[in-house]
Amino acid sequence: MNEPAQRRIRTVPAAALVVASMVGTGVFTSLGYQVGPIPSGPALMLVWALGGLLALCGALCYAELGGALPRSGGEYHFISTLYHPSMGWAAGLISAVIGFAAPTALAAIPLGNYAHSAVDWLPAKAVSITALVAVTAGHLITLKSSAWLQTVSTILKLSLIVGFVIASFVLPGKGDVRWEPKLTEDLAIILQPAYAIALLFVFYAYSGWNAAIYILDEIDDVRRTLTRALLLGTVLVTILYLLLNMAFLRAAPLSSLQGVNEVGFVAAGSLFGEGAARWFSGLLSLGLVATVSALIWAGPRVLNVMGKDFPAIGLLGRRNQQGIPVAATLFQFLLALVFVCVGDFERLLTYTQFGLTLCSFLTVAGVFILRATRKPVPGAFRCPWFPLPPIVFLAMTGFVMVRSFIAAPVPTLAGLGTILLAWLLYFPLKRTKLPSSQ
Secondary structure (H helix, E strand, C coil), X not given: CXXXXXXXXXXXXXXXXXXXXXXXXXXXXXXXHCCCCCCEHHHHHHHHHHHHHHHHHHHHHHHHHHHHCCCCCCHHHHHHHHCCHHXXXXXXXXXXXHHHHHHHHHHHHHHHHHHHHHCCCCCHHHHHHHHHHHHHHXXXXXXXXXXXXXXXXXXHHHHHHHHHHHHHHHCCCCCCCECCCCHHHHHHHHHCHHHHHHHHHHHHHCCCCCHXXXXXXXXXXXXXXXXXXXXXXXXXXXXXXXXXHHHHHHHCCHHHHCCCCCHHHHHHHHHHCHHHHHHHHHHHHHHHHHHHHHHHHHHHHHHHHHHHHCHHHHHHHCECCCCCCHHHHHHHHHHHHHHHHHCCCHHHHHHHHHHHHHHHHHHHHHHHHHHHHCCCCCCCXXXXXXXXXXXXXXXXXXXXXXXXXXXCHHHHHHHHHHHHHHHHHHHHHHHCCCCCCC
């Protein structure tokens, strides 16, 4: 059946979705690539604060768009409505496949790796696949089970982070970073090109601040709940990121953090000892369940809305009696499973990250179109301090895209080519006339 989704999701699970989408692998890896060129505590904290500012500005804009255009689908729905359906289709396809399926695998793979680090005899890939199967099954039961799974797994992850932060301030750490502000020295660090590259890592770590917009059809009291979830989740994660990176820097010396992917493991080993680091790996593996869950919950909603609009993929537009988009969920699961089995797909993310950033850029710019072409919706959220938040967001993401093109023109052009290909697919699919699933 294809019945409307039941609106059962309230602020806590919606905010948990935002938090879990944001707190993935990025915050546990980015610092290793930053401490070399930025050996300054104040400069490092500033780069993470700037990431939080960008996410907050984006959240304010998306909250207004979601209140005025309350339908699941995220960028697909907003761009289709405010620009053109063909542009929305391209944004939706990029978002569903690259923005959700690939990152689902990107979270599942380290989940397995951390589990293997904790327990030698556990095969990493088998753990990754098992986690994918189990979490997908949990989201195929009911919307209530999705909310429960997301809330519990997110609480577990937050407990892990808060516990580590507290321990880093209580126990004697081995950190040697400079915390005293030195204006001249810190300004020179901020103005160097490496600082811009550090911003790219931070912006990636903050991605997911918009997660609640993908399940608008399932949210109760959309306008109020969406705003609370986006702002609460974004502010909470910004605070956590600042505290967690401060904890990493207090726990371990810069030389041991520089250039490593497993920053959390290194910091835990330095703080608690090598034996305890294995326990930390096991807990971190469990914490990544929340990220996998968030992506499997939100991603299929994009495909589901697209399936309702395009008869050629109408199967993806169906929901069962419980309001679950079963076909779309299984499709994303299979894509993620392929990525996990292939293993080396980070190059794919590099080639398409430009497209995802461009989709967010166009969506936030759509706030200006919304205000110019539509009357305010009574009771809907309006972005405060307008137009400052969208201008800040557009300026910062524009800088990231330009810097990305200068640093790596080939992947950026490949990303633009991917968007063009996705856009061209719109026209034959739109002309296909098959029985609609609606």
